[in-house]
Amino acid sequence: MIKKEDIIEALKNVYDPEIPVDVVNLGLIYNIEIDQEKGLVTITMTLTAQGCPVGNYILHDVDMVTRSVEGVKDVKINLTYDPPWSPDMMSEEAKKNLGYE
Secondary structure (H helix, E strand, O other), X not given: OOOHHXXXXXXXXXXOOOOOOEHHHHOOEEEEEEEOOOOEEEEEEOOOOOXXXXXXXXXXXXXXXXXXXXXXXXXXXXXXXXXXXXXXXXXXXXXXXXXXX
16 A cells, blocks of 8 residues: 555655755645555646756656655656745745745
């Protein structure tokens, strides 16, 4: 059985190389859906900007770490910019580490 908590923990290993914060605490992950029968994990996420120069790198890493979770057979990533990312979406810990508080 695929656990959402395991997916989230795996995603905490993916960092935006330009910002020293993982994609979960940056607030880039909007939704995670799990189809247990198919072993499919669908992730709806965004990037910090539409023209993010490392966007493909981040998406590749999200795919890779999600596939490493036990039971995951396939990954689908829905990239969206609605709502657009803003620093307000970061966790309190990330804001503190980046000096937003």
